[in-house]
Amino acid sequence: MQPRKDLLDIASLRDEELRAILDSAVEMKAAFLRDGEQLPNLRGRSVLTLFYEPSTRTRSSFELAAHRLGAHVTTFTVGTSSVVKGESVHDTIDTLMSMKQDYIIVRHKNSGIPAVIARHCKAAVINAGDGAHAHPSQAFLDAFTIREHFGSLAGRRVIIIGDILHSRVARSTSLMLKRLGAEVAYMGPGSLVPPTAHTGLPRFTHWDAAFDWQPDVIYLLRVQNERIDTPFFPAADYHQAFGITEERLQRIAAENMAIMHPGPVNRGVELCDAAMDYRNCLVCQQVQNGVIARMAILNHLTPQTLR
Amino acid sequence: MNHTYITRAIWAPNGQSYDFRLCLGGCSNPPQIDGIPLTGVEAVAPAGQMEIPARAAAVVDATGKLVLPALFDMHAKVELEGRSKRESVTRAGQAAHQGGVWGMLVMPTPGFVFDNGAALDSFADAVAQRSAAEMIPAGCITLGMQGEQQAPYNTLAARGVTILSDAEHVPGNLLTLHHAMQYAAELGLTFAIRGDVPELSRNTCMNPGPTAYRLGLHGTPPCAEEIGIETMLRLAEDAGAKLHLQTVSTAGGVDIIRRAKARGLRVTAEVALHHLLYTDACVGDYDTTYKTLPPLRTQADCDALLAGVRDGTIDCIVSDHTPCLPFAKKQDFISAPQGMAALDYLLPALYTHLVKPGKLSWAELVAACCTRPAALVAPRNEEGEPTPAPLLLFDPQAQTLVTAADLPCGTLNTPQLGQRLFGAVTLPL
Incomplete structure (x- = not known):
């Protein structure tokens, strides 16, 4: 397999790479579950996390993954750096590359920034979320979790519910699942789900139609009020219109569907309390698999600093 | 008088061929075709109908080329x-x-x-x-x-x-x-x-x-x-x-x-x-x-x-x-x-x-x-x-593969860069 330097989005990966990363994640998980074991794969390498947007989960998940592979991890704190003094992304990267980093894990509010950085440096660049564009490590952990739960992805139906318009998770996860043979549909407020002509996916705006489609997985997106400066929907209606209420949970349980969510969850908005305790709620599994998937991703990439 | 002549050029707006006698110095009342003044031209005639003296300063055969404002x-x-x-x-x-x-x-x-x-x-x-x-x-x-x-x-x-x-x-x-x-x-x-x-x-x-x-x-x-x-x-x-x-x-x-x-x-x-x-x-x-x-x-x-x-x-x-x-x-x-x-x-x-x-x-x-x-x-x-x-002469046969050196405006933010474009301009005629 051709060595790959960066992971920027799902679209640029070949099918064989998607499978190779998912398959290696199975081995990574076995090692991960053997307590405290550190793999040698990235020993002596340096990994830098560069998060221009606040994040706790994704960042610690990547840091943990790098640790478990034996790498040395540095955290670049944007809030206290020269970035707030107006330094351009190019200049920040030049500075960081003089510090000899092998991997840069980046999150930014602007779509396309990781690609700009990747073109500009020899380190392997991993996109940990850019604007509404892509969040490929989330897509790997989601696909891994569904495959683990159901045994396979082919033919599975996944409905992604919520703010599709602003969601990089929706874009990456839907693309990943489709390429692995699953079917994906979108549901959400009319103002937040782009038309089928743009997405190529079925679009629902109410639960009856969603249930009629007979999904295997109900995938809820976080209502991201922090990204929205003009209201897109009447906030008071969201739970009743698009959330998993107790009534809907009964039907979900009766039909043995799974519930997923990229976190952090807004209880009482995307789902009711009881849904978090539902036997097929895979949210915690997703968090654990996040570390696994990120180990597999780090392991898959080859920085040019090593060639 | 040592005029320059442009012969058999196509007048782009109507597609017909003409011979042009260019002005020497200022030319206050230029002829027109289709209401468009032929700046810098002293006389115009359908192709082949203009008398061209042997001692003309220059005769440019513009067959296949176009003239337009x-x-x-x-x-x-x-x-x-x-x-x-x-x-x-x-x-x-x-x-x-x-x-x-x-x-x-x-x-x-x-x-x-x-x-x-x-x-x-x-x-x-x-x-x-x-x-x-x-x-x-x-x-x-x-x-x-x-x-x-x-x-x-x-x-x-x-x-x-x-x-x-x-x-x-x-x-x-x-x-x-x-x-x-x-x-x-x-x-x-x-x-x-x-x-x-x-x-x-x-x-x-x-x-x-x-x-x-x-x-x-x-x-x-x-x-x-x-x-x-x-x-x-x-x-x-x-x-x-x-x-x-x-x-x-x-x-x-x-x-x-x-x-x-x-x-x-x-x-x-x-x-x-x-x-x-x-x-x-x-x-x-x-x-x-x-x-x-x-x-x-x-x-x-x-x-x-x-x-x-x-x-x-x-x-x-x-x-x-x-x-x-x-x-x-x-x-x-x-x-x-x-x-x-x-x-x-x-x-x-x-x-x-x-x-x-x-x-x-x-x-x-x-x-x-x-x-x-x-x-x-x-x-x-x-x-x-x-x-x-002013009028210009346009050669539709000429081709350019545009490189950065061909862009006098000094910036590269154009899709023309790397394109093969047809036509070369001589301005003014």
């Missing part, structure tokens, strides 16, 4: 960020000359704020000393293009300004604009404005569609432009002001203008060449060359805009020339500035992409790029008559 570009920016004003003017003039453009309407930019007499005077000086092309400044609508206080229109008009524009900025306060139109209408000034509703296009950077979805970029809804056009039409109609709608990009916009013209409104409109040629799909993988304002739309919009040019709904095709520094365009798509450089190969690009494939006739091109825009803004002589355009 040079282009007038209704919409260009010349400022090169970080360079001196004089260099900006020099380079834009060179680019225009190479692209077959003899004159242009220059939009105000942060470095060329045409909201006072001194700015216009110093620009005029720079143009007189440095430019190979006529550059007519568009006066600002509001001071500093800030949208708040009207610019001193009498002062601007006294220095020859006939068109007012805040470039891409659409005044947000309609009352300020309405008053400006009521005032400036009395001075005979034309308002050149783009259709937009800033609230609807805020935080957007391309056309909504499959590409915007894939790239996670927010789309500017076509209705923002269309509502803006409707609003400007109604304001201008009410105020009795002349209106020129800039860079129309949507099929819906063309439709609105067509209906307004049918109602007899005093409105003209332009389309940028890139809106006729490229769609939002060209953005591909965040290619900032294709980031424009308004954004590139769909093929259906391109088709409607071209139909608008052909039926006269859209009066002019413009370059919307916007030089950007390479560093600025290397940023991510959201941070990068909008705009393309287009002057350097304007006529070859028009020919290669529109005339050669049969989408636009030479007569239509001459109307949209030469005669109509020149009638709207060309400089006037002391009698108030428009300065006639």
Whole structure:
């Protein structure tokens, strides 16, 4: 397999790479579950996390993954750096590359920034979320979790519910699942789900139609009020219109569907309390698999600093 | 008399071949074909019918080549960020000359704020000393293009300004604009404005569609432009002001203008060449060359805009020339500035992409790029008559594979880079 330097989005990966990363994640998980074991794969390498947007989960998940592979991890704190003094992304990267980093894990509010950085440096660049564009490590952990739960992805139906318009998770996860043979549909407020002509996916705006489609997985997106400066929907209606209420949970349980969510969850908005305790709620599994998937991703990439 | 003769050249607007005897020195009353004065020509005759003396200074056999009036570009920016004003003017003039453009309407930019007499005077000086092309400044609508206080229109008009524009900025306060139109209408000034509703296009950077979805970029809804056009039409109609709608990009916009013209409104409109040629799909993988304002739309919009040019709904095709520094365009798509450089190969690009494939006739091109825009803004002589355009000679057989060295405007933000374009310009004839 051709060595790959960066992971920027799902679209640029070949099918064989998607499978190779998912398959290696199975081995990574076995090692991960053997307590405290550190793999040698990235020993002596340096990994830098560069998060221009606040994040706790994704960042610690990547840091943990790098640790478990034996790498040395540095955290670049944007809030206290020269970035707030107006330094351009190019200049920040030049500075960081003089510090000899092998991997840069980046999150930014602007779509396309990781690609700009990747073109500009020899380190392997991993996109940990850019604007509404892509969040490929989330897509790997989601696909891994569904495959683990159901045994396979082919033919599975996944409905992604919520703010599709602003969601990089929706874009990456839907693309990943489709390429692995699953079917994906979108549901959400009319103002937040782009038309089928743009997405190529079925679009629902109410639960009856969603249930009629007979999904295997109900995938809820976080209502991201922090990204929205003009209201897109009447906030008071969201739970009743698009959330998993107790009534809907009964039907979900009766039909043995799974519930997923990229976190952090807004209880009482995307789902009711009881849904978090539902036997097929895979949210915690997703968090654990996040570390696994990120180990597999780090392991898959080859920085040019090593060639 | 030792005249130069150009023989068997095709007069582009009607496709017929002529022989031309060029002027020696000044020539006050040039002959015309189809009402277009043949600047620099003393006599014209159908090909083969002109008597050519043996002692002619030169006889150029122009078989297969075309003669047409040079282009007038209704919409260009010349400022090169970080360079001196004089260099900006020099380079834009060179680019225009190479692209077959003899004159242009220059939009105000942060470095060329045409909201006072001194700015216009110093620009005029720079143009007189440095430019190979006529550059007519568009006066600002509001001071500093800030949208708040009207610019001193009498002062601007006294220095020859006939068109007012805040470039891409659409005044947000309609009352300020309405008053400006009521005032400036009395001075005979034309308002050149783009259709937009800033609230609807805020935080957007391309056309909504499959590409915007894939790239996670927010789309500017076509209705923002269309509502803006409707609003400007109604304001201008009410105020009795002349209106020129800039860079129309949507099929819906063309439709609105067509209906307004049918109602007899005093409105003209332009389309940028890139809106006729490229769609939002060209953005591909965040290619900032294709980031424009308004954004590139769909093929259906391109088709409607071209139909608008052909039926006269859209009066002019413009370059919307916007030089950007390479560093600025290397940023991510959201941070990068909008705009393309287009002057350097304007006529070859028009020919290669529109005339050669049969989408636009030479007569239509001459109307949209030469005669109509020149009638709207060309400089006037002391009698108030428009300065006639010089003629150019165009060789459609010539080919250029455009490299950075071929772009005198000094920036690389153009899709022409790397393209094979047909046609070479000799200006003036």
